[in-house]
Amino acid sequence: MPLVRVDITTAYTKEEAKLLLDVVHQNVVTWFKVPDRDRYQVLTRHSEDELILEDTNLGFERSSKRISIQVFSRKRDDQAKLDFYKNVVGELSEKLEISGKDVLISVFENGDADWSFADGEGQFVNGVL
Structure with missing residues (x-):
């Protein structure tokens, strides 16, 4: 937990997709303070016409390397979420040369x-976790 869905x-090559998932996971561990083996990720590939991520009138274009990252999680601190966004984008830019404009991130609590x-x-409710 959290459950991360990446579209x-x-x-993307298979190697790029793996590195992308690794970057997202490491940032989940760092910013949301979860154990390393708390890794739940679902990756879905789409043709370009099946992944439509417009700019919300912010005036930029996304490339064929666009990404949607959805994080389903218990309540997280706003600053932790902001740090997560910034660091995921920074590492994806550094390690995979992905433009920050290509990365859409949503957190669902x-x-x-x-x-x-x-x-x-319900392991959180019955006290197992």
């Missing part, structure tokens, strides 16, 4: 009863 275009990690139990 990319087919412009939920509560303890919204998670079952296995066996149909």
Whole structure:
């Protein structure tokens, strides 16, 4: 936990996708203070016409390397989220030469009863976690 969904275009190689997921995970660990083995990620590839991420009238264009990162998580501090956004984009730029304009990140918060990690139990609610 958190559960991270990453949507990319087919412009990414398998190696680039792995590195991208590693960058996102390391930043989840760092900024959301979760254990390293708390890794839940879903990667989906799309043709360019299936991943539409416009600019919300901010005046920029996205490339074929556009990415949507969705993080489903318990409540997180606003500053931790801002640091997460900035550092994910910085590392993706540094390690994969991805423009910050190509990265859309959303955090969706939920509560303890919204998670079952296995066996149909609510581990946060029943005290296992």
